[in-house]
Every structure is written in C-alpha cells, then in structure tokens.
Amino acid sequence: MTTNRIPTAQPARRRSARRFNSAYLFIAPSLVLIAVFIAEPIVQSGWMSLHDWMVGESSHRFVGFANYTRLFHDSRFWNALRVTVVYTLVVSVGQVVLGLAIASRLRRTTWYSTLLRTAYFFPFIASLVVVGIIWKFLLDPQVGLVDAWLAAVGVSPPAWLQSTALALPTVMAVGIWKNVGFTMIVLLASMQQVPRDLYEAAALDGAGAWRQFRNVTLPALRPALLFTTVIATVNGLQLFDLVFSMTSGGPIFHTESVVMYLYQKGFVEFQMGYASAIAWVLFVIILGISAVQLRVLRYRDVD
Amino acid sequence: MSTETVTSLRATGARPPRRARGTGGRATAVRAAGAATRAGAALSWVVIGVGGLAMLVPFLWMLGVAFRTSPDLYADPARLWPVHWTLHGVRAVVDQLPFGQLILNTFVFAGGATLLLLLFDSMTAFALSRLRFRGQNAVFVLILATLMVPFQVTVVPVFLTLFHLGWLNSYQGLIIPRATSALGIFLLRQAFLSLPRELDDASRIDGAGNLTLYWRIILPNAKPALASLFIIQFAALWNDFLWPLVVTNDVHMQTLPAALTLFSSQSGVDHAALMAGAAISLAPLAIAFIALQRYFVQGVANSGIK
Structure with a gap:
C-alpha cells in the first residue's frame, strides 16, 4: 500500500528519500508506543482468546473457539450484555435529548444562562468514581439526603440501589446526570457557529420558532449530534467505573456490566483467555454499532 | 424527542407574537397565545433552574458531610450543612x-x-x-x-x-x-x-x-x-x-x-x-x-x- 503511493508524490521526493528523513524521528515515539501498547496487544488478545490462558501456568492449551462457545452459553455474560445495552440505549438517548433541550434553552448568553451552563457542566469534570461514591451515599437509606428530603415531603423512599428493579434505572439516571453537560457544551459550541443570517432568512420566509429549529438548527447540529451520540454509545458500552463504585454489580448481578465481568474474569480469577474472548465480543459490538450510527446519521454527507 | 421540541419552541417563541400584535385582526388570539408561551417559558426556566441546582447540591452535600461528625449526620440527614464543623474527616x-x-x-x-x-x-x-x-x-x-x-x-x-x-x-x-x-x-x-x-x-x-x-x-x-x-x-x-x-x-x-x-x-x-x-x-x-x-x-x- 505504501509503495503504491510513492509515484504520486513529487519527483523531488525521490531524491531526498535517499538520505535519511528526520520525519521518522518525529513519529518514532508515538508509533513505537502504539505498536507495543495498542497494535500488538490487539493481535495478542485475539490469539489469547483462542487459548485456555491462565496466569501463572507455564503452557497455554489451544482451544480454538471454545471460549466463544462457552461465552455463548454463559448466562452471566448474557445478563451483563443486557445490562450494558439497556444502560447504553437509555443513557445515550437521555443524554443527547436532554443535552439538546438544555443547550437550546441556554443558547443566548446572559449572566444566568452562563451560570447555569457552568452548573450543568460541573459534574462532567468530576470522576465517575467520585460521582458514584457521592450518589451511593446520597441514596443511602440512613444518611442519604435524597431519602431524607423525600421523607420530609411525605414520600416513603424506595430502596434505590438495593432493589433489583430500581438499581439499574438509578445508575442510569446518575449516568445521565454526570454526562448531560458534555452534550450540552458540544451542542452549544456547534449552535454558536450557525450564522445568524440563516435564522433571519428563515424568519423572512415566515418560518416560526419550530420550523427554524427543524430546518436550520437541527441540520447544522448534525455533526455534533452524531459525535455526541457515538461518544455516549461507546462510553456506555464500556460502562465500568460507575457501577463498580455505586453497586459493585449488585444486587445479585442486576447492574453487572460487560466490562465488570471482563475485569472479574481477567483480573480477579485470572482467566485471561476467557477475558480476552469477552473483550473481542465487546470490540465487535462497539465497531458494529458505531458503523451503523455513522451510516444512519450519514457523517460523510455533512462533512 | 418531545422534551426538546417543547423547550426550544418556548425558547424562541416569545418574539414572533410581539411582531404580530400590531397587525390587528388576530391580535387577541395572538395575545392569549403569547401569554401561554410566556407562562411556558417561565415554567421551563423553573425546570432548568431546578435541574441546575440538582447538578450542584450533591457536591455541596459532599462538602457538608466531609466536615460533619457521624452523630450529627445520623441525627438529621436532611440537613445540607453541619451543625458543628469538624476537621475529623x-x-x-x-x-x-x-x-x-x-x-x-x-x-x-x-x-x-x-x-x-x-x-x-x-x-x-x-x-x-x-x-x-x-x-x-x-x-x-x-x-x-x-x-x-x-x-x-x-x-x-x-x-x-x-x-x-x-x-x-x-x-x-x-x-x-x-x-x-x-x-x-x-x-x-x-x-x-x-x-x-x-x-x-x-x-x-x-x-x-x-x-x-x-x-x-x-x-x-x-x-x-x-x-x-x-x-x-x-x-x-x-x-x-x-x-x-x-x-x-x-x-x-x-x-x-x-x-x-x-x-x-x-x-x-x-x-x-x-x-x-x-x-x-x-x-x-x-x-x-x-x-x-x-x-x-x-x-x-x-x-x-x-
């Protein structure tokens, strides 16, 4: 592939190519790191997923696709996948829709909208771990503020994180709370790039607020909407920190995500082959979903 | 999708009625619609303001708990701030x-x-x-x-x-x-x-x-x-x-x-x-x-x- 491209370069290239090109020194550190810590591990991870690979054992038995068939019949994996997909769907849609609503409300710059933007963005800079810990104790039945305030207005609070029915929805709500500010900021930045005269022209043509939003704002926001949706989806599928710190996957696996299960198999039970198979299934799902999203939202048309 | 359509309608909805008011004929209807939009706009500001508070209250509570004794916290978990501040945390x-x-x-x-x-x-x-x-x-x-x-x-x-x-x-x-x-x-x-x-x-x-x-x-x-x-x-x-x-x-x-x-x-x-x-x-x-x-x-x- 590289050799095919050489003739298209300018003739002068050939002469200077003979002596050493210092460009290679500039790309060397990054390329070495990418080769050692990303490219090679991908291949190795695929190779490991075909083995019964326990840490500490001297030889690793080749098992073909046995890890994958075992995964296919593993109900704990299917549960983790269901949790992850439900979380991803709800959180990415919630985050983008609410982020769009908030951004369009806070579009004009006034002192109070600036203040509100800061407030909505603030949880985004905190770590998922800190957010998870704070919410775990905010929802605590004994010391939590949420239950205490609900009790004060006469509502008997449910057991948020201890209930099998409510634990996942509660984690999803916290996921949206944490990330909605990110969507808002990206969409606001994109909204501010829409030329004002587009709105003026639309208004002259008699377009009301809704038609202006549909026909001017939304099309202009399409790349940003695509970006935030893809990021939210990929982040959702990699769900780990939040459930680890809020519920540790409980109650009885009702919030266990795919990456939590991977961590459990790989770094607690040290079944590296099986963990690699989980990782590859996750990889294929992420690639597939991103490809579909890029297609549906037709990135190329806009770009 | 419904949430953002409502808010964004109201976001820019305040202006067109003002222009229409001078045109006479439909003025009353438009004025009524304008009042409804304004009420809606006010409501949406309340919602977004409460949402903004909900973004910050957990962090304020975190600070409060950090400087509060356990008995103080268990006695009145509805309080955002400590009664007695302490560095024991x-x-x-x-x-x-x-x-x-x-x-x-x-x-x-x-x-x-x-x-x-x-x-x-x-x-x-x-x-x-x-x-x-x-x-x-x-x-x-x-x-x-x-x-x-x-x-x-x-x-x-x-x-x-x-x-x-x-x-x-x-x-x-x-x-x-x-x-x-x-x-x-x-x-x-x-x-x-x-x-x-x-x-x-x-x-x-x-x-x-x-x-x-x-x-x-x-x-x-x-x-x-x-x-x-x-x-x-x-x-x-x-x-x-x-x-x-x-x-x-x-x-x-x-x-x-x-x-x-x-x-x-x-x-x-x-x-x-x-x-x-x-x-x-x-x-x-x-x-x-x-x-x-x-x-x-x-x-x-x-x-x-x-």
Missing part, C-alpha cells in the same frame, strides 16, 4: 489512607503522562501535517484506526507485558503506555494544519531545520490547542479508574480514584473520611475548572466540532 482519611502518597501518585501519573503525550503527539502531528515522508498516509490511517479500539481489548495483553517487564506497581508502568493517544495526534494535526504555510517558508529561508521549525515556530503558534489538550487529557487521567486499578495493587502506588473506591467498599466506612477524600480528589480539577473554564470548554467543544 480530613484527619481520618489522612490516617487511614496514605493520602499524601496517593495525591503525589495521581499528580505524577496524570502530569507525567500528559506532558509526555503532548510532546510525542505534537511531534507526530508535526510530521503528519508539515513534513513529507514515505508511508505518511499509512501511518495516519493506522493512527485513526486505533481510535476505534476500546481500551478493554488491549488491557489483558498490556497487563501481561507490564508484568513481564516488572513494571506493575511502578510509575513507568502507569505512565509509558498512556504517553500517546490517537485522539491527541488527530486534534493537534488539525490545529497545525490551520497554521499558515508561510510560517514554514519563512523559517526555511532563515535556514531552519525541522527541529527548529517544530520547536520555535509550530509549537508556540499552537499554544491554545496544546493548552486545551493538556487540560482535557490531564483531567481524563486524573479521573481514570480502570487503568490504575489494573496496573497497581499496592496501596502506596495507587491513584486517588482506585484507592477511594476500595476505601468506600470497606464495611463500616467513616462517611466524613470518605467524603473528605472525595472532596480533596475533586479539588484540583474543580479549581482548575473555575480558573481555566474557557480552556476546558474549548477543549471539550473542539473535540466535538472537528
């Missing part, structure tokens, strides 16, 4: 965790990896945007392709590599694998491409080589992009959880997020100590955010616009 977290060491580790990890990443990514971005070399396209495609690889796919083999190198529980093990990122290269390449070519020509005429061009011309002219990347990368690593959790298991080498999570899952945890720990681990980013809000927002927004 801060003292407890420093006693029960090697807290100074944890802060140092997190700084060394996030700061070291971010600085190296800025250096390596900017070098690569410079070569990709300002120089020409054999295989340039292939290198760029390879880097873009790694953008699609989730970290979880590589974590098991990378763990084994670090194990064989003896780099587990070490700064180099934490930092080196994080010292480059495809996203960083991509964003800096975009920033460098937007700098005018005349800069290169002028410095070449002055006899500058690639190194001078990179260090004296391109980097100083791309300071805003570098600053934005520094901030978002530092914040991401400061908050990172899975990576430090995998690479370290010795509490003296851990970073704040991993140590706090393990601390929070111990039974009979001291709430004041835990919230003090959370507050201290959040403080550097919160202060940086308030001081450098523009760069934070630009860094995040730019990664979206490109």
Whole structure:
C-alpha cells in the first residue's frame, strides 16, 4: 500500500528519500508506543482468546473457539450484555435529548444562562468514581439526603440501589446526570457557529420558532449530534467505573456490566483467555454499532 | 424527542407574537397565545433552574458531610450543612489512607503522562501535517484506526507485558503506555494544519531545520490547542479508574480514584473520611475548572466540532 503511493508524490521526493528523513524521528515515539501498547496487544488478545490462558501456568492449551462457545452459553455474560445495552440505549438517548433541550434553552448568553451552563457542566469534570461514591451515599437509606428530603415531603423512599428493579434505572439516571453537560457544551459550541443570517432568512420566509429549529438548527447540529451520540454509545458500552463504585454489580448481578465481568474474569480469577474472548465480543459490538450510527446519521454527507 | 421540541419552541417563541400584535385582526388570539408561551417559558426556566441546582447540591452535600461528625449526620440527614464543623474527616482519611502518597501518585501519573503525550503527539502531528515522508498516509490511517479500539481489548495483553517487564506497581508502568493517544495526534494535526504555510517558508529561508521549525515556530503558534489538550487529557487521567486499578495493587502506588473506591467498599466506612477524600480528589480539577473554564470548554467543544 505504501509503495503504491510513492509515484504520486513529487519527483523531488525521490531524491531526498535517499538520505535519511528526520520525519521518522518525529513519529518514532508515538508509533513505537502504539505498536507495543495498542497494535500488538490487539493481535495478542485475539490469539489469547483462542487459548485456555491462565496466569501463572507455564503452557497455554489451544482451544480454538471454545471460549466463544462457552461465552455463548454463559448466562452471566448474557445478563451483563443486557445490562450494558439497556444502560447504553437509555443513557445515550437521555443524554443527547436532554443535552439538546438544555443547550437550546441556554443558547443566548446572559449572566444566568452562563451560570447555569457552568452548573450543568460541573459534574462532567468530576470522576465517575467520585460521582458514584457521592450518589451511593446520597441514596443511602440512613444518611442519604435524597431519602431524607423525600421523607420530609411525605414520600416513603424506595430502596434505590438495593432493589433489583430500581438499581439499574438509578445508575442510569446518575449516568445521565454526570454526562448531560458534555452534550450540552458540544451542542452549544456547534449552535454558536450557525450564522445568524440563516435564522433571519428563515424568519423572512415566515418560518416560526419550530420550523427554524427543524430546518436550520437541527441540520447544522448534525455533526455534533452524531459525535455526541457515538461518544455516549461507546462510553456506555464500556460502562465500568460507575457501577463498580455505586453497586459493585449488585444486587445479585442486576447492574453487572460487560466490562465488570471482563475485569472479574481477567483480573480477579485470572482467566485471561476467557477475558480476552469477552473483550473481542465487546470490540465487535462497539465497531458494529458505531458503523451503523455513522451510516444512519450519514457523517460523510455533512462533512 | 418531545422534551426538546417543547423547550426550544418556548425558547424562541416569545418574539414572533410581539411582531404580530400590531397587525390587528388576530391580535387577541395572538395575545392569549403569547401569554401561554410566556407562562411556558417561565415554567421551563423553573425546570432548568431546578435541574441546575440538582447538578450542584450533591457536591455541596459532599462538602457538608466531609466536615460533619457521624452523630450529627445520623441525627438529621436532611440537613445540607453541619451543625458543628469538624476537621475529623480530613484527619481520618489522612490516617487511614496514605493520602499524601496517593495525591503525589495521581499528580505524577496524570502530569507525567500528559506532558509526555503532548510532546510525542505534537511531534507526530508535526510530521503528519508539515513534513513529507514515505508511508505518511499509512501511518495516519493506522493512527485513526486505533481510535476505534476500546481500551478493554488491549488491557489483558498490556497487563501481561507490564508484568513481564516488572513494571506493575511502578510509575513507568502507569505512565509509558498512556504517553500517546490517537485522539491527541488527530486534534493537534488539525490545529497545525490551520497554521499558515508561510510560517514554514519563512523559517526555511532563515535556514531552519525541522527541529527548529517544530520547536520555535509550530509549537508556540499552537499554544491554545496544546493548552486545551493538556487540560482535557490531564483531567481524563486524573479521573481514570480502570487503568490504575489494573496496573497497581499496592496501596502506596495507587491513584486517588482506585484507592477511594476500595476505601468506600470497606464495611463500616467513616462517611466524613470518605467524603473528605472525595472532596480533596475533586479539588484540583474543580479549581482548575473555575480558573481555566474557557480552556476546558474549548477543549471539550473542539473535540466535538472537528
């Protein structure tokens, strides 16, 4: 592939190519790191997923696709996948829709909208771990503020994180709370790039607020909407920190995500082959979903 | 979809009725509609204001609990603030965790990896945007392709590599694998491409080589992009959880997020100590955010616009 491209370069290239090109020194550190810590591990991870690979054992038995068939019949994996997909769907849609609503409300710059933007963005800079810990104790039945305030207005609070029915929805709500500010900021930045005269022209043509939003704002926001949706989806599928710190996957696996299960198999039970198979299934799902999203939202048309 | 249509309608809905009012005929109907829109607009401001408070109250509560005694908290959990302020939470977290060491580790990890990443990514971005070399396209495609690889796919083999190198529980093990990122290269390449070519020509005429061009011309002219990347990368690593959790298991080498999570899952945890720990681990980013809000927002927004 590289050799095919050489003739298209300018003739002068050939002469200077003979002596050493210092460009290679500039790309060397990054390329070495990418080769050692990303490219090679991908291949190795695929190779490991075909083995019964326990840490500490001297030889690793080749098992073909046995890890994958075992995964296919593993109900704990299917549960983790269901949790992850439900979380991803709800959180990415919630985050983008609410982020769009908030951004369009806070579009004009006034002192109070600036203040509100800061407030909505603030949880985004905190770590998922800190957010998870704070919410775990905010929802605590004994010391939590949420239950205490609900009790004060006469509502008997449910057991948020201890209930099998409510634990996942509660984690999803916290996921949206944490990330909605990110969507808002990206969409606001994109909204501010829409030329004002587009709105003026639309208004002259008699377009009301809704038609202006549909026909001017939304099309202009399409790349940003695509970006935030893809990021939210990929982040959702990699769900780990939040459930680890809020519920540790409980109650009885009702919030266990795919990456939590991977961590459990790989770094607690040290079944590296099986963990690699989980990782590859996750990889294929992420690639597939991103490809579909890029297609549906037709990135190329806009770009 | 329904929520955002309602809000955005109301967001801009206040203006058209005002224009229509003078036209006479439908004035009454329009005035009634205008009043309804105004009521709706007021309501949406209430909703968005309450939402904004809901973003901050958990952090205020965290601060309150950090400076509150246990009996005080159990007696009246509905209070946001302590009755009696106490430093016992801060003292407890420093006693029960090697807290100074944890802060140092997190700084060394996030700061070291971010600085190296800025250096390596900017070098690569410079070569990709300002120089020409054999295989340039292939290198760029390879880097873009790694953008699609989730970290979880590589974590098991990378763990084994670090194990064989003896780099587990070490700064180099934490930092080196994080010292480059495809996203960083991509964003800096975009920033460098937007700098005018005349800069290169002028410095070449002055006899500058690639190194001078990179260090004296391109980097100083791309300071805003570098600053934005520094901030978002530092914040991401400061908050990172899975990576430090995998690479370290010795509490003296851990970073704040991993140590706090393990601390929070111990039974009979001291709430004041835990919230003090959370507050201290959040403080550097919160202060940086308030001081450098523009760069934070630009860094995040730019990664979206490109």
